[in-house]
Amino acid sequence: MTGDRPPTVLRIARDTAIADLHHQDRASVIGVGVLELGGGDGGVALVDPGPEARLPALRARLAEMGYALSDVRAVLLTHIHLDHAVATGAIVREVPGTTVYVHPQGAPHMVDPSRLVASATRIYGDAMDTLWGKVVPVPQASLREVDQGDAVELGGRRFEVAYVPGHAKHHVAYFEAAAGTLWAGDAGGVRIGNGPPVPVTPPPDIDVAAWNDSMDRMMAWRPSRIVTAHFGVHEDPVLHFAELRARLAAWAERVHDSLKEHGDASDADKARAFADWLRKGLGRGMPEGLLDTYAIASGFSDSWWGLARYWRKARN
Secondary structure, eight states, X not given: OOSSOOOSEEEEETTEEEEEOOGGGOTTSOEEXXXXXXXXXXXXXXXOOOOGGGHHHHHHHHHHTTOOGGGEEEEEOSOOOHHHHTHHHHHHXXXXXXXXXXXXXXXXXXXOTHHHHHHXXXXXXXXXXXXXXXXXXXXXXXXXXXXXXXXXXXXXXXXXXXXXOSSOTTOEEEEETXXXXXXXXXXXXXXXXXXXOBOOOOSSOOOHHHHHHHHHHHHTTOOSEEEETTTEEESOHHHHHHHHHHXXXXXXXXHHHHHHOOSSOOHHHHHHHHHHHHHHHHHTTSOHHHHHXXXXXXXXXXXXXXXXXXXXXXXX
């Protein structure tokens, strides 16, 4: 990144912040929502605590705010992908009273993450521990399943829940009406600094039609701002989702066209060509450092594979 280094704790409001985990030693890749709670002994709730490998960074960010990991009372998961949820089990092991909120389709993988670990290890190999850390199971008793129409009440704060598949079939979003803040997870895409919103479309759950419906569902809340884990606060949700919807359509069309191409190009070749197309398109007028951060946060090549799977499923 160019210019001054962004703050490690980004304040949204008096009682709400984003903790930058500096994933892969780069600012603005993964952010954790920190919600300060009133009533009782106070403490904090976390929205998507990130990788276990960055738990030391999370401890440091909480300390900057005057808290310790032992002050965590709840974890609100938008979904269980590695960059959002892996630290959850380690937190619950250290702070057994922590309650974890997750969609019913994600809950079994938090209790028994063996399939999740096996799948991820096939992709990341020896880099698994460095990138994501240890995946610790969450006891069933610590889980609370949430779905469309539910609400989570914590320390005088209330968060409505919507089911928002498209990026992941177990994805939910949280809305704090009193603050007008929408915690969108990856259903809100990636948007870093002054860059544009872009979709995140890795396998296996990408569903373009469902994602469009999910954006409608989130906008029905009429949020004042949207928070994305990758990365930050965006004060014009109407424009944000309009641009995200348009870009999702353009990416999907590009991948659909690539699948109709004949010749010697393999899927791997097509994925690389798609990543090059994204870099050229997004890179116009964007600093190289910011473009690299987008590439780390979203995975340009992975996005071809997710959309290709979507189109191939639609054919069958």
